[in-house]
Amino acid sequence: MQQLTNEIRAIARKLLREKKVEVVIGFERGSMPLRSRPCFIRKEEEVNRLFWDGFCENALAVYLPKRKERAAIVAKGCDSRAVVELIKEKQVQRDRVILIGVPCRGMVDRSRIESSAAPRRILEMREIEDTLILRGTDFEETLKRSEFLHESCKTCTHPNPVLHDVLVSEWLEEKNEDPFADIQTFDALTAEERWDYLNKEVDKCIRCYACRNACPLCYCPECFVDASLPQWIGKSIDSSDTMIFHLMRAYHLAGRCVSCGACERACPVGVDIRKLNRKLVKDVKDLFGYEAGLNLEQTSPLATFRPDDTESFIVNP
Amino acid sequence: MIPGGYGLPPSSKILKKDRLPSFLERLLEERIVFAPVRRGEVILIREIHAPSEVVLEYENAKESPKSIFFPEREPLFRYRTEKGKVEVDIPPGRERSRVVFGIRPCDARGLLLLDKVLGGEYRDPYYFDKRAETLVVSLACDHPNPSCFCLSMGGGPCSPEGSDLLLLDLSDGYLAEAVSERGAALLEDPAFEKSDEESLAVAKKIKRESEVSMKPVAMKENLEEHLERVFDDPVWKDLTETCLGCGICTYLCPTCYCFDLCDEAAGSSGERIRVWDSCQFPLFTQQASGLNPRPTAKERFRQRIMHKFSYLPKSQAMLGCVGCGRCVTECPVNLDIREVVKSLSGGNGG
Numbered sequence: 001m002q003q004l005t006n007e008i009r010a011i012a013r014k015l016l017r018e019k020k021v022e023v024v025i026g027f028e029r030g031s032m033p034l035r036s037r038p039c040f041i042r043k044e045e046e047v048n049r050l051f052w053d054g055f056c057e058n059a060l061a062v063y064l065p066k067r068k069e070r071a072a073i074v075a076k077g078c079d080s081r082a083v084v085e086l087i088k089e090k091q092v093q094r095d096r097v098i099l100i101g102v103p104c105r106g107m108v109d110r111s112r113i114e115s116s117a118a119p120r121r122i123l124e125m126r127e128i129e130d131t132l133i134l135r136g137t138d139f140e141e142t143l144k145r146s147e148f149l150h151e152s153c154k155t156c157t158h159p160n161p162v163l164h165d166v167l168v169s170e171w172l173e174e175k176n177e178d179p180f181a182d183i184q185t186f187d188a189l190t191a192e193e194r195w196d197y198l199n200k201e202v203d204k205c206i207r208c209y210a211c212r213n214a215c216p217l218c219y220c221p222e223c224f225v226d227a228s229l230p231q232w233i234g235k236s237i238d239s240s241d242t243m244i245f246h247l248m249r250a251y252h253l254a255g256r257c258v259s260c261g262a263c264e265r266a267c268p269v270g271v272d273i274r275k276l277n278r279k280l281v282k283d284v285k286d287l288f289g290y291e292a293g294l295n296l297e298q299t300s301p302l303a304t305f306r307p308d309d310t311e312s313f314i315v316n317p
Numbered sequence: 318m319i320p321g322g323y324g325l326p327p328s329s330k331i332l333k334k335d336r337l338p339s340f341l342e343r344l345l346e347e348r349i350v351f352a353p354v355r356r357g358e359v360i361l362i363r364e365i366h367a368p369s370e371v372v373l374e375y376e377n378a379k380e381s382p383k384s385i386f387f388p389e390r391e392p393l394f395r396y397r398t399e400k401g402k403v404e405v406d407i408p409p410g411r412e413r414s415r416v417v418f419g420i421r422p423c424d425a426r427g428l429l430l431l432d433k434v435l436g437g438e439y440r441d442p443y444y445f446d447k448r449a450e451t452l453v454v455s456l457a458c459d460h461p462n463p464s465c466f467c468l469s470m471g472g473g474p475c476s477p478e479g480s481d482l483l484l485l486d487l488s489d490g491y492l493a494e495a496v497s498e499r500g501a502a503l504l505e506d507p508a509f510e511k512s513d514e515e516s517l518a519v520a521k522k523i524k525r526e527s528e529v530s531m532k533p534v535a536m537k538e539n540l541e542e543h544l545e546r547v548f549d550d551p552v553w554k555d556l557t558e559t560c561l562g563c564g565i566c567t568y569l570c571p572t573c574y575c576f577d578l579c580d581e582a583a584g585s586s587g588e589r590i591r592v593w594d595s596c597q598f599p600l601f602t603q604q605a606s607g608l609n610p611r612p613t614a615k616e617r618f619r620q621r622i623m624h625k626f627s628y629l630p631k632s633q634a635m636l637g638c639v640g641c642g643r644c645v646t647e648c649p650v651n652l653d654i655r656e657v658v659k660s661l662s663g664g665n666g667g
Contacts, residue, residue, distance in 0.1 A: 030651040032463060037651035038559045058650060062561065111358065119374065121463065204356075206380070206389065208595070210563035214649050226600050235579050236390035236592045266649035268565050269379060270358055 001127050004052040004102065007168045008074060011100050012047045015072050021098055022069040027056040033125045034110035038063065050074075052168075053127050054108040054145055059262035061216035065091040073097060076104035078152075078260035080161035081293030082216035085256055088296060091219055101164025103172040106146070106153030108132065109265075113148050117141065152261020152274060155179035162294050180282045186275060198243070198276070204269045205242045207235075211273050212249060214266035217256045224248060250276035255284045255302040258293040287313075328501065330509040331516055333490040340508035341368035341418070348452070349415040351385055353378055362420060373419050373486075376462050377641060381571035382420050386447045387431065389568075389593050393443065393578070397586040416452040423467045423641040425455040425479035427571030433633045434574055443591070452499055455480040456491075459523050461531050464642035466655055469534035472639055474527040485520050492520045534640075534655045537662035544627040547661060553619045556657050559650040560614040564595035566644035566654075567621065572637050575601070596620045622657060 012024040028039035028049045036055040040063075041047055052074075060073050061082035075083060080099055086092040114122065117134055124135040132143045157179055159172045186194065209225070212218045224232050225245050233248075234241035259281055263273045284290055288301035332340060344350050345366070352371040354363045359379040360372060395406040432448065435441040458465070458474035467473055477483045481500030484491040492512060495501035537543050547553075567573040577594040580587050594601055597618070602611045611617050625637030638654070645653050 031645070031653040031656055032651070035651045040558050063559075115358070121460070123463065206564075206568050207593075208564035208568045209598070210561065210565050210649055213561040213563040226598075228600075231579075234581055235577060236581075236590055238390060238581075262649075266561070266563065266565075268569060268647040 001053045004169055005050065008052055008100060008102070009047045009050050011166050011168065012041055012050055012072065013044055015098060016041070016044045016047065020070070021072040023067075024050070024072045024074075024100075025060050025063050026050045026074040026100070027052060027058070027060075030055070033122050034108075034113060052102065054105070054132070055110060057107040057150065057262075057265055059214065059216045059260045061086060062214060062262070064097060064216075065219045070096050071098070072100055075099045075101050075161050075164065076107075077156065077158040077160050077162065078104075078258055079216075080163045081158060081258035082260060084163050084293040084296055085217055085258060085300075086219075088300065089217075089256075094296070098166070099161060099164040101161030101167045103160045103167075103169055104153075104156075105159065105172065106149040106156065108145060108148050109150045113143065116143065116148070150261055150265060152259060152264065155182070155278075156259070158294070163296070180278070183275075183278050183282045186279065198246075199239060201272045201275070202243045202246055203239055204271050205237065205246070206269055207237055207242060207245070208268065210266040210268065211263035211271075214262040215253070216260065216262065217253055217258070218249070246271075246273065246276060250280055253277055254280040255288070255290060255300050256292050257281055329492055329494040329512045329517070330504045331487075331490050331512045332484065332493050332509050336508040337491075338368040340506055341365075341371065343506060343508075344416055344418070347414070349413050350418055351382065351415065352418040353420070362417065371419065373456060377421050377424075377465075377643070379643075379647075380569055381427065381641065381643065382417055382424050383427065383431065383571050383574075385415075385417055386428065386444055386451065387435070387574060387576075391443055391591045393589045393591055395586070395588050399585065410446040411450045414450040414452075415447070416454060418454045419456045419484075420453065421641070422455050422457055422474060422476045422478070422480065422483070423465070423470075423472055423639040424571045425453050426467070426472045426476055427639045427641070428453065428479045430572045430629070430633065430635050430637060430639070431574055433635060434629075452481045452503065453479060454482040454484065454500070454503070457483055457485040457524070457527070459486055459527050461527060462642055462646075463532070464645040465531060465640060466534045466642060467640035468528055468531045469536060470636050470638050470640035474531065475524040485523060487516055487519055487523070490516075492516055535659045535662055540658070540662060541627040541630040544623055544661060548619070548623070552660065554615050556660060557615045557618040557652070560597075560618050560652055561649055562597055562599070562614050562617065563649065564593075564597050565647050565649065566652075567595040567597055568593060569643040569647055571639055571641055571643075572625075596624070618652075622654075622661070626658065 008026060015021045015024060022042060024041040026039060026041065027036045029051045030037040034055055036051060036053055038058050038060055039049055041050060059079055059082055061079050064071065064073065064086055080101060083092060083097065083099060087094050120136045120139050122134045122136055126133045130145045132145050134141045134143065157175055159174065212223060233244045257277045259278065261274060267273060284301060290301045350365050351362050352365045353360050353375050354365060354370045355372050360375045361380055362378045362382045365371060392408055397404045435444040461474045472478060475485060477494060477496040481497040482503050483494045483496055493504060493509060495504050575594045575596055576591050578589060578591055580589050599609060603609045611620060629635060629637035645655065
């Protein structure tokens with residue numbers, strides 16, 4: 001980890017020194033064990049704040065749209081895909097962003113680590129290769145990092161940055177196994193069971209909109225839930241309103257969601273938001289052979305009109 | 318209130334753990350009982366129907382218990398208009414009294430702030446209807462979390478403020494300290510037995526160790542005045558740059574109370590409801606003219622800090638933060654309120 005951190009710092013220092021960028025968006029150590037967090041570095045003397053470990057879970061691309069400064073961004077596979085989508089959607093200019101690509105071995109889910117250690121409290125954590133060494137007041141324990149990854153990271157098929165200007169560390173082997181086993185299980189349920197499941201999940205929602213705000217592709221100047229003239233949906237946690245928020249958001253991300261999992265990680269109450277998003281990711285892949293954010297050339301299926309489109313879903317739903 | 322806690326008998330008694338279920342059974346006969354329960358991965362404070370649902374070995378509930386008194390969605394009245402006439406139905410008050418059992422002292426103390434803000438000259442009948450009929454039995458923290466900072470906010474891991482009865486875990490039982498007359502009445506239940514000097518001594522020790530284990534937050538004296546002076550300091554921009562602008566910190570906070578009023582109508586009838594709102598949302602201050610006086614996360618986050626550490630101390634003589642640490646642990650970008658306060662206390666621009 002220290003080596004990656006050093007490489008990122010060196011790159012950031014060079015970019016700032018040569019005035020290639022005005023800001024480097026990366027991660028720094030958080031205020032607690034098992035936490036790393038976004039940071040903005042504008043001065044060369046501050047680059048040592050930059051840090052890299054298995055808890056750099058935020059989708060930093062969320063900070064790019066509307067940014068006036070020329071920026072460099074530390075990008076995992078998913079982050080780079082989000083940047084690709086943002087460039088295609090004209091929210092980010094390719095020549096105003098530098099991607100510091102970091103092949104990613106998956107980010108660690110701190111809540112899993114905490115529950116495995118509970119009721120003991122973790123006061124310090126060190127990460128060496130695939131091991132996490134936890135220390136509390138009266139214990140030390142070693143865990144296997146790969147067993148505690150976030151759900152979104154477990155099913156990730158693009159750990160390497162798909163677009164980068166500088167690369168940190170080495171390319172990782174990409175898994176080709178089908179990541180959609182969970183969605184197949186979900187698809188196999190009856191419509192009623194699926195509806196019950198979604199209702200149960202959505203009932204936890206407190207409408208804090210952390211999912212939306214953490215999402216790099218949710219950048220609408222006015223979200224439909226915030227519209228007041230007309231007001232499309234109710235403001236409360238009435239389950240029908242909450243459901244509409246989640247369904248509409250999922251549809252709005254169809255063919256755009258890069259499966260970074262930022263929504264689910266931000267959710268404070270554990271709503272299985274990715275179920276809907278991934279279902280649509282799979283549908284888009286099955287129907288159009290398209291995966292969001294893999295390259296700058298491919299046009300987004302839902303932003304395309306083709307006269308020869310069979311539109312079989314209309315003719316033969 | 319009995320200051321300092323762990324006073325002399327008969328204000329405190331012992332509740333052996335094996336007698337807790339029978340006590341809860343009797344509470345359930347008379348009252349609606351809310352208590353910590355496990356829901357999937359998290360602990361929430363919810364209505365229970367059997368003592369077995371209660372989980373008392375927990376750090377803190379994911380959501381604060383404020384929703385029991387100040388629900389996320391609260392119908393204020395129903396209305397119907399017909400031929401120029403308006404009929405209004407106000408929902409009836411509580412039929413059964415309630416008890417909130419096993420919440421943490423920070424959250425109980427948070428209720429005192431809500432009492433002040435929602436009380437006063439314009440007393441909120443919806444809130445006080447629930448508050449008046451609800452007993453608060455809290456569970457002292459013998460092992461505060463690293464994210465907890467109640468002591469620095471004027472409370473403490475074993476603070477009795479805001480509770481009617483305070484329980485402290487002595488391993489085979491709880492020392493139960495009556496904080497109010499209503500709490501003392503609960504001690505009349507046969508599940509409680511006399512406390513002894515030894516238990517009181519153990520309790521005192523646990524309380525002291527618990528307090529000592531907490532890391533203090535570096536906070537400037539007269540912070541409320543100081544914050545007014547640094548209102549325009551550029552440091553706010555640096556502090557808030559990573560903020561995503563979601564409502565986690567405000568919605569999980571035991572003392573944030575901002576709300577919105579809306580009508581949910583169909584045709585000529587409908588319901589006026591009160592829903593939680595958050596100062597972190599742009600819509601909170603968006604004006605009809607199109608102007609937003611708090612256009613970015615900087616102004617919005619500053620408002621949250623000013624409100625809690627300057628405006629409320631001035632208007633209500635109480636900090637707007639009880640140090641529960643929820644915003645610290647749940648913020649998706651780890652924007653730590655303790656670091657913000659520390660940084661602002663550092664005198665930048667002051």
